Amino acid sequence: MELDATDKIEELTEKYLGEKLKVKAPKDPNKPKRGKSGFMFYCDKHRPKLIEKARENGGKVQIGKIAKILGEGWKKIKDKSKFDVLAKKDKDRYEKEIAEYNEKNGF
Numbered sequence: 001m002e003l004d005a006t007d008k009i010e011e012l013t014e015k016y017l018g019e020k021l022k023v024k025a026p027k028d029p030n031k032p033k034r035g036k037s038g039f040m041f042y043c044d045k046h047r048p049k050l051i052e053k054a055r056e057n058g059g060k061v062q063i064g065k066i067a068k069i070l071g072e073g074w075k076k077i078k079d080k081s082k083f084d085v086l087a088k089k090d091k092d093r094y095e096k097e098i099a100e101y102n103e104k105n106g107f
Contacts, residue, residue, distance in 0.1 A: 032097035035090035038083035043070050 014020075036044075050069055054061045074080075101107075 030101070032094055032101055035092075035094035036087060038080055038087040039074050041083045041086045041090075042074055042077070042080075046070060046073065 047066060047070065050066045051061050054066065
């Protein structure tokens with residue numbers, strides 16, 4: 001009796017088949033990467049030293065511990081201006097590249 005109810009097709013398909021799957025739009029590989037923050041530049045500078053030190057001490061590198069050390073180090077830094085300058089430059093680069101990308105693709 002329920003299957004003859006054509007006005008309730010969406011309700012019945014959800015009832016018998018489950019919810020509709022949500023499909024994400026594919027990412028464009030040509031889209032420019034976002035600008036890094038000052039913290040990311042700090043991490044890029046200090047992470048290799050910490051990884052090398054961890055390998056010398058125990059041989060095994062635990063990324064979680066290294067991330068904690070980097071976070072604590074970032075909190076302790078008084079003068080973050082050199083990293084903020086790098087972040088500003090990278091943000092400007094991103095804005096320029098995304099403007100070109102949008103113009104090229106008609107967004």
